[in-house]
Amino acid sequence: MSAEAEEKAGVFDCRDTFAATLAEMAATDERICAVVNDSVGSTKLKAFSVRYPKRFVNVGIAEQNMVGASAGLANGGMIPFCCGASCFLTARSMEQVKVDLGYAKNNVKLCGMSSGMAYGELGPTHHSIEDLAWTRVIPNLMVVVPADPIETRTAMLWARDHVGPVFLRISRMPVPKILPEDFVFEPGKAIALRPGNDVALLANGILVSRALEAAGLLHAQGIEARVLNMSSMAPIDRAAVVAAAKETRGIVTIEEASVYGGLGGAVAEIVADEHPTRVKRLGVPGVFAPTGSVKFLLEHFGLTAQGIQSAALELLRTVAAG
């Protein structure tokens, strides 16, 4: 779908916002530069590369060097946005992410593009469902999963101003706008999108809009679901998770990622520590996905409004059965 067609349909590819915001920031801040791994098209940075050729570094297909060189650019006073398909950016350069960024606290903004199962039919080699588990355990590394174009832009502006490493997980699948135009991202803060005390739906990224849709379906059945956008994965809003555990009958976590180690893992850790409650983790359940489009795969793993609704109902039945 073209950008115009998407807009007409009311959905937006966050990469368009990403590219526009990076160019906007570069216009007023000479420290902003982009580093890519031959991923000019998939990061939508062609226009940036033409407008700011001196501040555009294409290291070729070489992710270890991409992250290491970004650390060096930061050492030299630049603010590099290091962009590549999330599957390669994280897996191929994990030690550089840990040491050169997290441990060394270099001011690099890692931008994992087309994350989750965006590359659908290309298969598990190109899926990035492990990145949240890998990145959120690295000290000093802030991990942010924007839910829509508005949050993508405000999270990028925040990332520019935050001195330290950030991992921004940018999706490819078009999503509707959820947040108000004047929304401002704050790290470590869950965003309450809908009140409710029967069950809590905690989601991030492209699945936040589906969680909201599921809450609408549950409302029609007389069940009030609290919906939290957990875009800030690290730091995570522990208080909001504990409140959800205390004030509702159970929590469903929803992410386009493995159920191990990501949002579901983080929420399970917090409630186990502070207020044990029933948690149902929706995501990819410890398997490599079968062949299929991202649309098919999200349905396959129950990551649809109906799938989330069913999981919430099942959770409430389990709790009621004691």
Next chain:
Amino acid sequence: MNTTPVEEVHATQNQLRKAARTVRKHALEMVHHSRLGHPGGDLSCTDILVTLYLAVMRIDPRNPTQPDRDRFIMSKGHCSAALYATLAAATILEAAELKTFMDPLSKLNGHPDRNKVAGVEANTGPLGHGLPIAAGCALAAKMQGSSWRTFVLAGDGELQEGSNWEAAMCAAQYKLDNLVLIVDRNRIQQGDFTESIINMNPLGDKWRAFGWSVVEVDGHDYGQLLHSLGSVPVAPGKPTCVIANTIKGRGVSFMENKPEWHHGVPSDRQLAAAIQELMKDEA
């Protein structure tokens, strides 16, 4: 004072020789103190480090984070004792700190941490990290039109890490003639002689093939080190690789060219003998 260039170099060489003796002594004392470390590599790279810090690099010891300083990236981070001792020789680090090497809560970790020690530019230890970081530093200087230079010291065994060759291609593509890689070519890695594990030869040809200027020097000859490091870039538009042929364990006869001293720890008696040998020429 009027001095000819020859006398100036000679004087500098004497200062370097004296500083290197102290750095080697300190490094061995530190490894002996902590019962951990990599003395063989500390001793092979000492002359390179003191030449860089005391005669080549533009860095203000009172303000070692000044934005336009020359950068030095110690890619072979396991030789942290030599790095810390050199930083002390350059008065960037308090010499008294050296006695805390690897102690609980010391700033002087086994592998250097730039957030703890002023003058350390990169957190290294896992190998193959330094050259990509150094390439990024050199790119930053180019983007800003600044004249500061970036030096990076890598071990020869370390070049078995593929990340170095990713950075090598990138540095040539971006014509980073403000970047200088020095290879501590001591021919020994942790397990054995490099050529018994993965043959590095012909090492110079590898770098030339990747688009770099290559200079081979005796890594313990201050004249050759000063000349090569003081005359970079060798060719405009090309990064420079200085292959410094060194002897692992240099300066302590029973440690020289022996793989077991990669991370061997000297006994009390060995430390005393080593220091006596190192300091015998101290005037």
